[in-house]
Amino acid sequence: MEMNCPYCGSNIGVRNRCNHCGEDVTLFQRAYRIANQYYNEGLRKARLRDLSGAILSLKNCLKLNKEHTDARNLLGLVYYETGESVSAIREWIISQHFQEEDNRATYYIGLVQKNPSKLEEVGQIIKRYNGALTAARQGSNDVAIIQLKKAISLNPHYVQALQLLGLIYIKERDYNKARKCLVRASKIDVANATTLAYLEELHMLQPDGGSQKAKENTLDEGRKSRNAIASGNQVILSAQSYTEEKPNIMAWVNLVLGIIIGAAFIMVAIVPGIRKNSVQSESTELVALNERLVKADADLEAAQKEKESLEQDVKKLENQLKKVQKELTEAQEVPEEDKTVYENLMKAVVLFLEEKEEESANMLLSVDKNALELESAAQLYNKLSGQLFAEQSEEIYQSGHTLYTNGHYEQSLVEFDKALQMNPDNVDAMYFTGRAYHRLKEYDTARIWYNKLIEDYPDTGRAKEAAARLRELEKESGT
């Protein structure tokens, strides 16, 4: 087995003495061999998903040879698999310290560093688990259950969280839920002593009303876990053996001398300075990493603020644009009603030019003079109405009078009304309007028209006639 000299660090191959510094390394070679045995054992257990057993073996390996990077990397992976992400990162960082190049730990750390959100999520999961543990210790099991459920939903492989949730469910006598949690935990770490102990406890506690099938499943899980270890590992380990690690006796015999003496001098042997130097570079690196992370966060935050500000500016400009467009549209739009007024005025002008006076007058009558905002249009209206209305009013009156004479009183009223619209001073139209209502025996309306003539046009012949008709009307109506 090739190794580096523990004294000077130079490669000594398989020799018992270092050619460089001349030190005897026999004892160290023996320790490293045993460390390798532990590593192989840890690897076998990890492959069988006996993760807690693998952790113990790998820790033993590292106690013998702290620079065994394969063991440390595997320990990190096993921690990661059981949800202990921070412990995993810790092992990878230490591994990187001992072997800077060609180290798988660099890849693992890189994966975590590349994904800050994942690191944040890991932090959240652990906070929830720790919060749940505190709540459970304070008797708030409901709070603890909620926190643990969330932690497990984020990391379904979090063995400790599953175990704690199972324990709380047992306490709450919710045995079915407890079993589900513990069975899940046992599938991740098949021979975990705590999980198996709780499953056994659950089996004893399960009341008679519990599902027989579920009970069998619980027992099956325990048996499967033990069988998996027994069948996959030539060194048969019972499930109980994981509660207390029983390492190879021969391995301990080989080490007994060094361990016994080492125990006596342990206080002297551990030099704080060694630890400090060995982790100093990692600490610096970690600090630098944290600083970069903080800077990146600050940059992101600034960029987000800038983006929000720009979005607000864009929104404001869009609103202004909409407002201007609306005003422009309103300014350009001419109401439909106004269009009709001007169109009718123009039509009336055209008809007049075509010497169709009656049609022109009727068209002009449909034009609301008050709606003509343009002064030139109003002037045109006045000029045209001055030329048309007086003459046309007389002609329409004649037409109405013919209808009246023939007894068509209601139809005649339409004509008289038109004549009066064209010429409000047409006293003939006014008089026969009164007469038509009189004939229709609408005395009140007839009286209004007679009185209008008498009062407004007292000097006219129609006013006198109206007065005579009014007297007749009073007699007829009996008032």
Added chain:
Amino acid sequence: MIDFETELSKFQMSLEVDQIEEAVYHNDLSDVTDIMKDLLEQVKNK
């Protein structure tokens, strides 16, 4: 029959992300090799 309180006390708080640096710094990295080296050094000095 397990005791809830006793079992609960066995559960440990998980290391949080902001404790990584502390965990690395305070990790006892001494191994048997270090102890043996010290022992041999002591013996030699005697």
